[in-house]
Amino acid sequence: MEMKKCEFCKKEMPKQENTCPHCGEEQPLMGCIYAVYALLALFIIGAFKSCFFG
């Protein structure tokens, strides 16, 4: 089983778990969220460009 460190209590927890079994905090998924925002921003910029500059 792969392990990761809890973002809050720094104890080891199973990688597939989203909630820490030690402190009960939900782990942030920042990497995924930023990737989605970056793609969304690129898509919106692309749409605006094609709107204004043909």
Ligand SMILES: [Zn+2]
């Ligand atoms: Zn924890």
